Amino acid sequence: MVKLTKELIETLRDSETVKTLTTTDEAGNPHTVFKDTMTALDEESLAYIELIETSHTYKNMLRNYWNKKSVSITLYNEKRGIFYQIKGKPYKWVIDEPLWDQFLDKVWSMLPDADPSGVWIIKPKEIIDQSYEIRRMQEADRSPNSLFWYRYLGPRS
Numbered sequence: 001m002v003k004l005t006k007e008l009i010e011t012l013r014d015s016e017t018v019k020t021l022t023t024t025d026e027a028g029n030p031h032t033v034f035k036d037t038m039t040a041l042d043e044e045s046l047a048y049i050e051l052i053e054t055s056h057t058y059k060n061m062l063r064n065y066w067n068k069k070s071v072s073i074t075l076y077n078e079k080r081g082i083f084y085q086i087k088g089k090p091y092k093w094v095i096d097e098p099l100w101d102q103f104l105d106k107v108w109s110m111l112p113d114a115d116p117s118g119v120w121i122i123k124p125k126e127i128i129d130q131s132y133e134i135r136r137m138q139e140a141d142r143s144p145n146s147l148f149w150y151r152y153l154g155p156r157s
Contacts, residue, residue: 002124003043004086011075011082012040021048022072023060031056037107038073041099046073046088046122049103053117061120065090071122074130087126094119 019038
């Protein structure tokens with residue numbers, strides 16, 4: 001099992017972090033939405049509250065859960081200089097536990113007229129640092145000559 005680092009947990013809990021969730025429909029087409037309520041519960045679990053029970057995201061999460069398919073969460077925090085992708089599996093749907101009450105209180109403080117349908121818990125399976133520096137080094141390791149050709153062209157203005 002993959003564990004979230006302290007840095008990732010703090011980033012997920014930071015209100016300035018942009019968080020997206022990508023699910024897939026029955027044909028495998030991606031569907032991406034912003035999820036401000038996405039957070040880390042602990043080092044092994046993420047969660048968010050689903051605001052609309054009839055949404056594409058809800059239907060896709062349910063299908064991904066039944067079919068044991070992965071979803072993808074993207075995090076971007078400019079202040080922290082963090083850009084990550086987390087691939088995980090929908091694990092549990094919560095509508096009657098203390099976690100539900102905790103999320104409900106938070107969402108109602110922001111959207112008093114909201115009628116959320118439940119909280120999804122996601123278990124991370126893969127964590128990928130998508131920052132430019134890291135990705136560039138990984139690609140250079142994978143294909144050592146790739147950086148050479150750009151240097152061969154000379155300096156850029």
